[in-house]
Amino acid sequence: MESKGCVFNIQKFSTNDGPGIRTTVFLKGCPLHCGWCSNPESQAQKPQILWDLSKCVRCQQCVQTCPQHAVQFDVESGSIRFDFKTCVGCGACVAQCPQEALTLEGEWKDVEDVVAVCLQDRVFYEGSGGGVTLSGGEPMMQPDFAAALLSRLKQEGIATAIETTGYAPSAVFNRLLPDIDLFLFDCKHYDWQKHYEATGVYNDPILQNLKTALQSGKEVIVRIPVIPGVNNQLDDAQGFCELFQTLGVKRINLLPFHQFGERKYDFLNRVYSLHGIPALHEADLEAFRAVFLKNGFDCFF
Template sequence: MHDMKACIFNIQKYSIHDGPGIRTVVFFKGCPLQCSWCSNPESQNSNVQITWDKSKCIKCLHCLDTCHYDSIYLKEEHITIDPHSCTSCFECIKSCPKQALTIEGKYYTISEVLKEVLKDELFYEESGGGVTLSGGEVLQQHVFAIELLKQLKEKNIHIACETTGYASNKIFKEFIENVDLLLFDMKHYDREKHFKGTKVYNDKIIANLATAIFKGKDVIIRIPVIPNFNNSLEDAQGFCDLLKTIGAKKVNLLPFHQFGQKKYELINKKYDLQNVTQLHEEDLIDYRQVFIENGLDCTF
């Protein structure tokens, strides 16, 4: 089991925003949702990717000459990598004189992840922190994640997981068994609008959220508030109606931001929300008040 591998795109130390105390966040690559506002678009692809930074590139084209599989080509002044023919030999990266090409994602064994996160075990103990599994969507690599959770639990590490809840109910039940805190993302209460924004329906998500609450898990609902998608006061009430039916108590609102905008350029992907104005906490005072008036503990 310790030799099992998962594709991970970041292990972030000293986080204070993804659960209590000081935490290490393990970001799993791959997500079944394709949210147009995603701040980590590199996390949607489940494989290791090569990214290209236009600002660093001098168009020497060494990368094209180096590739033995013709997987790299110049298209409309953009260096483009064909993911279907690329073998991830990374010779192109080694040949780049300006480090314009970089690797996004790496395969880790369970032993390697444990070794990394346990380096800060003392900080977890002193701050009441622990390890958070995030993504992407951690449930995409559930076999690895479930085994990692077991290993962490044996060491009495507090475990939080940020998830969309998009998986079969059987997998989800097994997954949450060793989870102390669920940071449960909810994009929309309406089935069709959820599909329009994420390319998946929310049936599994709602069912799994209900399961977690029924089992008495500590759950915080995280709602990314996105302009022209779910930011009206009517939307706030729609969320409340659904969450009260399920029995949810705690909600965390995440105002839309543009922190991930440059990442779309790095992976040569169109960003539909490029000119959309960011939201701030003060923009959502009335929105938050709807949740409070419905008896929900709602914070930013």
């Protein structure tokens, strides 16, 4: 059983990741590569350096400090370049940066250390009907750690939830299922090929795991990130409805597209493919939502 996991955030007093007041534990690693991802730092399953060029004075302390020689200074562009395949996330460069232009996203933590943080707010969970939510990335990318953490939380009588893409081997999904009270289950697209084009993976295992969760009797809320040019047309809403009716989905949470994570792509020296595309708001999606309501779903923002 894996006692350590790569965690990039533990967010207290969260009210958007399940009912009541919650603590959300964000685990690193995701098998999907959605162009709109608001947490691109979560995709790699190891600690990772983010570079804020607006704070950097090009002193090159990081270049001189890195024991793996994973940091280089590009004279032509005046940019710091990180070789993330070579970087081991030791944080030596972060410690030496005089302007705090570097941050380390991700830290290896023991299960008991994470549980201890979660238990600090037990009184708030009990008073509000809340609990602990595992998020990411994709928590099932770290199955041993997720299983151990969920088991310990259930031993403490804490309600559990998971924010998941559903993209995991069925053996992993079935292993974690007993200790999960609520699934916040993302569905990016109803169409097999379009799902691949948008995320880099096909949705076969996702739909199979969604079916398993629904048949288990667990509480399941399907969440659709509504993305311009990907799945935001009324025909898309109808396509989702037809799929969900065959699976037995009841509740759907629409997540309007936003640009909150755009700047992180600069920090990772990556191109953000949805730059300049306007965010969506609830008012923009009333007709989209109406399709689900007409088809008998409990659909909400």
